[in-house]
Amino acid sequence: AQSVTQLDSQVPVFEEAPVELRCNYSSSVSVYLFWYVQYPNQGLQLLLKYLSGSTLVKGINGFEAEFNKSQTSFHLRKPSVHISDTAEYFCAVSDATSYGKLTFGQGTILTVHP
Amino acid sequence: GAVVSQHPSWVICKSGTSVKIECRSLDFQATTMFWYRQFPKQSLMLMATSNEGSKATYEQGVEKDKFLINHASLTLSTLTVTSAHPEDSSFYICSARDFQVALDTQYFGPGTRLTVL
Numbered sequence: 001a002q003s004v005t006q007l008d009s010q011v012p013v014f015e016e017a018p019v020e021l022r023c024n025y026s027s028s029v030s031v032y033l034f035w036y037v038q039y040p041n042q043g044l045q046l047l048l049k050y051l052s053g054s055t056l057v058k059g060i061n062g063f064e065a066e067f068n069k070s071q072t073s074f075h076l077r078k079p080s081v082h083i084s085d086t087a088e089y090f091c092a093v094s095d096a097t098s099y100g101k102l103t104f105g106q107g108t109i110l111t112v113h114p
Numbered sequence: 115g116a117v118v119s120q121h122p123s124w125v126i127c128k129s130g131t132s133v134k135i136e137c138r139s140l141d142f143q144a145t146t147m148f149w150y151r152q153f154p155k156q157s158l159m160l161m162a163t164s165n166e167g168s169k170a171t172y173e174q175g176v177e178k179d180k181f182l183i184n185h186a187s188l189t190l191s192t193l194t195v196t197s198a199h200p201e202d203s204s205f206y207i208c209s210a211r212d213f214q215v216a217l218d219t220q221y222f223g224p225g226t227r228l229t230v231l
Contacts, residue, residue, distance in 0.1 A: 036222075041225070041227070042224050042225065043118070043120075043207050043222040043223050043224040043225045044158075044207070044209075044222040045222070046220075090157065090158070099146070099163070100146060100148070100163075100211050100220060101148070101160060101163065102148075102158075102160070102209075102220065103160075104157045104158045104159075105157060106156070106157045107156075107157050
């Protein structure tokens with residue numbers, strides 16, 4: 001069984017400051033890792049994903065994440081946030097045996113203040 | 115990019131009635147669609163996996179007789195909440211997998227907010 005833990009339920013930050021949203025996972029097999037963003041009353045939009053290869057993954061809107069197998073982490077980072085980045089962010093995991101099923105973390109609400 | 119639509123975007127119904135939610139892949143064929151529900155301030159919980167032309171696979175604890183799923187074509191899956199009760203009020207989100215793209219690629223619909231009075 002897989003599980004995902006997002007360590008922070010809420011992260012407030014000022015505009016143009018850097019941000020890191022933390023995600024840890026557990027799985028008995030090799031994983032695929034994802035970060036999604038959800039704006040109010042909307043579905044999920046994929047920010048980035050790790051399947052294999054380079055552990056540093058770059059996504060849309062200036063976000064990046066680093067897969068750390070030894071620490072079972074996949075933290076999301078952005079060097080300078082904008083007001084428009086205010087949203088809820090979900091980390092998710094699947095693997096080659098789950099046929100696309102995603103297990104989501106609890107979500108982190110990022111609030112960017114002016 | 116690939117687009118998934120859901121209809122309706124929101125619905126209010128009386129307790130005891132049934133509600134149908136549609137999930138459509140607009141520009142690709144989806145052999146597999148997933149249905150999630152999301153309670154306020156909580157994460158998405160997978161309810162069921164819908165495969166075109168076959169019966170849906172439900173996650174543990176999800177009542178298949180209450181949440182009827184039909185995936186009759188490669189672009190349409192429907193979720194019917196039968197005899198809805200206030201505790202069924204939630205945000206229902208579908209996702210679709212494009213069988214021509216890697217298995218990991220899923221596209222999410224915008225969600226349907228169901229309120230049962």
